[in-house]
Amino acid sequence: MDVKIPRKLNIIQSLSFVSEIAALPQAEEYVFDFQDLQWSEPFGLLVVSYELSSFASAHGSSRLAVRNYEKNTYEGHMGFFKAFGLDYGKSPGEALGNSSYIPIKIKSVKTLQEKAFSDHVAVGEIIEDYANEISNVLVQNHAEELRKTLTYSIREIIRNVVEHSESLQFGYCAQYWSAKDMVEFSLLDKGVGIRATLDNNPHLDISSDKDALELSLLPGISGKMYKGKRNRKNDVWANSGFGLYMTSRICGNGGSFLL
Known part of the structure; x- marks a missing residue:
């Protein structure tokens, strides 16, 4: 069975392609054809x-x-082919x-946690290095204040x-196109999902995945600092839940944000 890769991986x-291959019938052979592919973005x-x-x-x-x-x-240079x-x-x-x-960079959560333990630092400190790079x-040559805000926001998203x-x-993966003055950053995980994590908060009433996604973009929702949750006093790395909120607002003002 021949399977065409789309012209653009946007x-x-x-x-659409992901939905297509999920619906493919069982076959003895699948041939993925990249003949048409001309453009790829970090998300794709x-x-x-x-x-x-x-x-x-x-x-198998x-x-x-x-x-x-x-x-x-x-x-090939971005690591796409070897990633699969x-x-x-x-x-x-x-x-x-x-x-x-x-x-494309793929990080092991266990390795990250082990490094934080061996270096006697908080996991957030290691994640902040990733956030700075991103x-x-x-930001490119824009204001330093914006860079600091994005570093904080991205750090909190990765901590989520x-x-x-x-x-x-x-x-994660990122690309800046100078000719278009456009930049894209994408982060991917295959965890339990936002709805399952927000269900841990007894103060939220979530009836659907859509509700969970909309709630996660509100300030303070995706963190661990809700009423009744025990946190260490004066913990500067306590998860505030503002990462998704701030990043979505910043991206929404000058571009787009997809969750």
Whole structure:
């Protein structure tokens, strides 16, 4: 069975492709054809590589092949192909990155926690290094105050993954296009989901995933500082729950935000 990769791995076409492969009937062989692919964005690189990896695992008895991918050197450099098991290009995190891009990076939550323990620091301090790297690409030459705000917001979002999601790992990727004066950052985890984590808060009444998503964008909702929850006194790393709220507001003012 031939499966065409879309022309653009942007948000719309990537989500459509993910739905398409989820609905594929069982077959002895699947051939993923990259002939049409001309453009990729961080969201598409992360989501499609993860879903192709998951598809391969779920169809272990079928033969999987990939063709017409050699021309996609950008995707190879960003770690896209090796992220789903094809031996082409660089591994996730292998490319050094620069002020214009961050390649696909996949971080183990357990490794991060072990490093924090061995270095005698809070997990938030290590995550702040990731957030600094990301905000430098996002802000470019804009105000330092904006960079600090984004660093805080992104740090809190990543902490949500580590502390709430129960995901074993997470990935992120970013790209700045100077010709368009546009930047995109994407973060992916495959945890229990926002609704399951917010259900731990006894003060919230959540009846659907949509309700959970809308609530998570309100200030203080996604943190651990709700009434009745015991927190360590004067803990500067207590999760405030403002990361999603602040980032969505900043992105909404000058661009877009997708959760």
